C-alpha cells in the first residue's frame with residue numbers, strides 16, 4: 627500500500643467522530659508524521675505503523691510540525 631492510499635483510508639480518531647469527511651490527515655516530516663488539519667493533533671508513524679491514538683495525538687497538539695522529533699521505535703526500548 628502506498629502512503630497516498632493509506633491517507634485515503636485513515637482519519638484522525640478524534641475528528642472522525644464528527645463524520646466520515648472529518649479528520650483528514652497530511653503526511654509531514656518525510657512521511658514520519660501524520661498531521662490532522664482540523665484539530666492539529668499529530669500522530670507518529672513508527673516502523674511504518676501509524677499510531678492513531680487520541681492520547682498520542684494530544685501529546686503533540688501544541689508542537690509545531692518543524693519541531694516534531696523522530697517518531698522512534700514502535701516499542702520503546704526498556705531502560
Ligand SMILES: [Zn+2]
Nearest residue numbers: 638641662665
Ligand atoms: Zn483531528
